[in-house]
Amino acid sequence: MFYNEFMPRPEYIEITCKSAVNRVQGMPYLKWSLNPYGGCVHRCRFCFAVQYRVVADQGTQQDFGTRLFIKTNFIEVLARELQRPGLQGEHITLGTATDPYQPVEGRYRLTRGALTLLRDHANPMSLLTKSPMIVRDVDLLADLARVASAEVFFSITTVDLDLWRTVEPGTANPFHRLRAMRTLREAGVPAGVMMAPILPGLTDSAASIEAVAAAAREHRAAYFSAAPLRLAPHVKEFYLGFIGDEYPELLARYERAYPGTYAPAAYREKLDERVQRIRAAYGFAGNAERRRAPQPPLIPRRGPQLALPI
Numbered sequence: 001m002f003y004n005e006f007m008p009r010p011e012y013i014e015i016t017c018k019s020a021v022n023r024v025q026g027m028p029y030l031k032w033s034l035n036p037y038g039g040c041v042h043r044c045r046f047c048f049a050v051q052y053r054v055v056a057d058q059g060t061q062q063d064f065g066t067r068l069f070i071k072t073n074f075i076e077v078l079a080r081e082l083q084r085p086g087l088q089g090e091h092i093t094l095g096t097a098t099d100p101y102q103p104v105e106g107r108y109r110l111t112r113g114a115l116t117l118l119r120d121h122a123n124p125m126s127l128l129t130k131s132p133m134i135v136r137d138v139d140l141l142a143d144l145a146r147v148a149s150a151e152v153f154f155s156i157t158t159v160d161l162d163l164w165r166t167v168e169p170g171t172a173n174p175f176h177r178l179r180a181m182r183t184l185r186e187a188g189v190p191a192g193v194m195m196a197p198i199l200p201g202l203t204d205s206a207a208s209i210e211a212v213a214a215a216a217r218e219h220r221a222a223y224f225s226a227a228p229l230r231l232a233p234h235v236k237e238f239y240l241g242f243i244g245d246e247y248p249e250l251l252a253r254y255e256r257a258y259p260g261t262y263a264p265a266a267y268r269e270k271l272d273e274r275v276q277r278i279r280a281a282y283g284f285a286g287n288a289e290r291r292r293a294p295q296p297p298l299i300p301r302r303g304p305q306l307a308l309p310i
């Protein structure tokens with residue numbers, strides 16, 4: 001990664017943790033999570049996780065991307081916790097407050113250690129990442145998919161490369177992530193695309209969503225899901241500061257639309273209809289059907305492109 005005065009070199013701080021498995025708050029469909037690191041150098045401008053840093057009084061939204069905490073005893077603590085009867089067979093998610101495959105993972109390998117333990121204990125697992133580094137662990141993910149279940153979500157906000165550089169300055173090129181997803185699929189790992197959050201005025205047009213869905217299809221995604229932007233306290237100030245700097249013409253619209261955490265209900269409904277229509281047009285199941293049905297068939301790597309449906 002390239003660092004300069006605009007992108008300062010991160011500070012890495014080794015810490016120890018008392019617990020590794022956390023009960024997830026505020027996400028009804030997830031129960032347990034693992035976050036081996038604190039902070040994330042991917043520095044997405046809309047990062048939902050900056051609120052945890054501020055609320056825990058561990059720093060600011062701005063230093064979430066430059067002060068990284070590394071839980072050096074994470075694997076040892078997790079190994080103990082997974083012996084508990086209450087965690088046997090439980091579904092555990094990686095990456096609810098950080099990206100488990102940000103560059104520091106290359107050195108500390110805490111995510112790989114956690115996956116090894118989850119496989120050994122046959123715990124079903126899901127994870128969300130923006131990093132192609134995950135390909136390093138394709139062997140473990142394929143094992144996990146066999147002995148329990150594994151579900152990998154590749155976060156793709158946009159495939160517009162100019163926009164990508166602006167909104168996610170520390171992440172890998174979205175096409176590198178898509179190629180990593182295809183590698184996982186070819187190894188038998190269930191993997192798909194999550195387009196979240198969808199950014200009003202930047203990525204919410206039918207054309208933007210279609211572009212991501214088409215790229216997901218072309219790279220053999222097993223599923224495609226999307227979610228609108230949520231601006232929780234602390235996230236809102238962080239994101240609107242970025243909008244004010246980079247897209248000042250959108251700022252008043254955001255301020256009107258987000259008096260609280262959520263976009264207006266009418267906007268969310270319309271966006272949901274748009275996503276559902278595009279998802280169906282590209283042959284992806286809805287979230288509920290996806291969990292019941294087998295994965296969609298793979299398409300040939302250089303097969304014909306699907307025509308835009310609307």
Ligand code: SF4
Binds near residue numbers: 041042047049050097
């Ligand atoms: S990858 Fe996730 S945790 Fe990391 S900065 Fe982006 S949104 Fe935040």
